[in-house]
Amino acid sequence: MKRKLSFAPILFATLLFFALNAYVLSGLNTLNGSAYLNPIFWVFIIGLTFSLFYAIKQMRLQGVNRFFKIVSHAFLIVFVAEIVFALLLLLGDFYRFILALTSNFQADGYHWLPRNNYWVYFAFFMFCITVALFAYGITQGKYAYRVIKHTLYFDDLPANFEGFTLTQISDVHAGSFTNPKAVQRGIDMINAQKSDLFVFTGDLVNNAAEEIKPWIGHFAQIKAPFGQFSVLGNHDYGDYVKWPSESAKVNNLQQLKAYHKELGFRLLLDEHVELVKGDQKIILAGIENWGIGFGERGDLKKALQNTSIQDFKILLSHDPSHWDAQVKNNPSKIQLALAGHTHGMQFGIEAFGIKWSPVKYRYKHWAGIKTENGRYLNVNRGFGFLGFSGRIGIWPEITVIELKRKV
Known part of the structure; x- marks a missing residue:
């Protein structure tokens, strides 16, 4: 009817x-x-x-x-x-x-x-x-990249990783870009940080894998000594457009995964890698998108398989709602989780001691560092933009995090 x-x-x-x-x-x-x-x-x-x-x-x-x-x-x-x-x-x-x-x-x-x-x-x-x-x-605002730096302190950081740095970006949304020079300026800012590790926390495209193709030469320039790693975001699965067939949608996702490899990004799909420095290691895990209302695909248990409770762990998970639901109280301690997704709604104010965006009514923590239960979450404000072709007050972000041992 x-x-x-x-x-x-x-x-x-x-x-x-x-x-x-x-x-x-x-x-x-x-x-x-x-x-x-x-x-x-x-x-x-x-x-x-x-x-x-x-x-x-x-x-x-x-x-x-x-x-x-x-x-x-x-x-x-x-x-x-x-x-x-x-x-x-x-x-x-x-x-x-x-x-x-x-x-x-x-x-x-x-x-x-x-x-x-x-x-x-x-x-x-x-x-x-x-x-x-x-x-x-x-x-101008949508390309007004900001480098935001955090120093985080841990009781259990392996000594060899004292001063270890990582650079995080999120939510590229390549299909929205129109200015190659401005994007290149952002890439140059990323490389200028000279971090030990680079991570990307999802939403490479708006819908179709081909959106990233004109920008491969830009993002493939990003290099870090310990590698470049990535995860998928909710937009990467092509859920928000109509495909001629289910197989076309599946092929789009496979092509996007291939583009991650072409970019030089190691895509983590419910898995982890060991980052080794001397005789010590930290765990870098990444899951498929898991977000309340945006698809709960990721399998954290699978990603942490064969790790121990004592391991120092960093998790890449696109949606910050995953941290509240499964990470902050997980029996196997995840010391640092990195997310994106919110964009800070690309609109708000962060000045004069005020931190506000309409997205706060959807997400309790929508940007920056949060600590709870001895664990940290960082929500990146996004590198790109979607829907509204601009940013006001919430600028595109390149996050640099330095890991330190508590004295």
């Missing part, structure tokens, strides 16, 4: 969208009472909205193209900036209302106070700042 389409949510969203724009227009009219403002405003908003609907229709038929990216990002920028403007305008109007209630009852009745033009100008200024931030995030 075909499911009936409910128009109530669509009608509600339409009315809400109309109300938002009408309210924003009322604020603009406070600043500029031109007779031309209203028709220009509505022609722009309606034109942009219908362009988005058309772009979505074409995207469903032909896939994501340049027109869809331009229109969807333009709509997103205007919509978010309007929300910022409307919230500040509402705050000013609420203050006017309270002020009127407390001090403006006259003998001839209630009087509504005029808007404070300075406050409306401030709201419009913040509208412009929002547009500028998004413009920067789309043009």
Whole structure:
């Protein structure tokens, strides 16, 4: 039986969208009472909205193209900036209302106070700042690589590995890249760290293995004395697009695994390797993607087979939800887990002691170092980008971790 389409949510969203724009227009009219403002405003908003609907229709038929990216990002920028403007305008109007209630009852009745033009100008200024931030995030922010360094201390680190360094990147999403020079700058920054070990924690592509092909020459430049190792992320399995057949999907994954080898990455599929220095070793394990709501494929028990409780272990696992579910309390202690996946939602603020992103409402720990039960987790903010073709406040990350023994 075909499911009936409910128009109530669509009608509600339409009315809400109309109300938002009408309210924003009322604020603009406070600043500029031109007779031309209203028709220009509505022609722009309606034109942009219908362009988005058309772009979505074409995207469903032909896939994501340049027109869809331009229109969807333009709509997103205007919509978010309007929300910022409307919230500040509402705050000013609420203050006017309270002020009127407390001090403006006259003998001839209630009087509504005029808007404070300075406050409306401030709201419009913040509208412009929002547009500028998004413009920067789309043009520059998505390639504004940051090197973030951590020094971690362990009771049980083998002495020969004192000062051992590793570089981690995650979530390349090669199908989103458009700027070879910018990507090369990121690769050069990785190699400049001269770490002992390089690891990649999943999502090499958005959907199809061929996305990485134009970038093989870039990422194959990454070298480390103890090797380059990788795992798969949820996007690497091709679960989010329709394939002509199941065999085509399987072949895509096999091709992606072959590309990992071509990059010089040793792909760890529920297995581990021993990193040996002198007569001591540490275990580097990697599992297939395991994430709540994103496919629980990985087999940690298999990856740790033939290791001992006393071994010092580093785990590559794409999704940080795996750490909470299976790692932090595992009977066989895993001293350090490395993940990615969240991208920090590519939007947020990490400044002035504030660390916030909307992704925090989905993941308890979404970026940086977390320690619990004598074990560490690092969540990399991602090297690439997906969906929103930009980054604002949450910049692409190259993590460098130094292992030290507790004195």
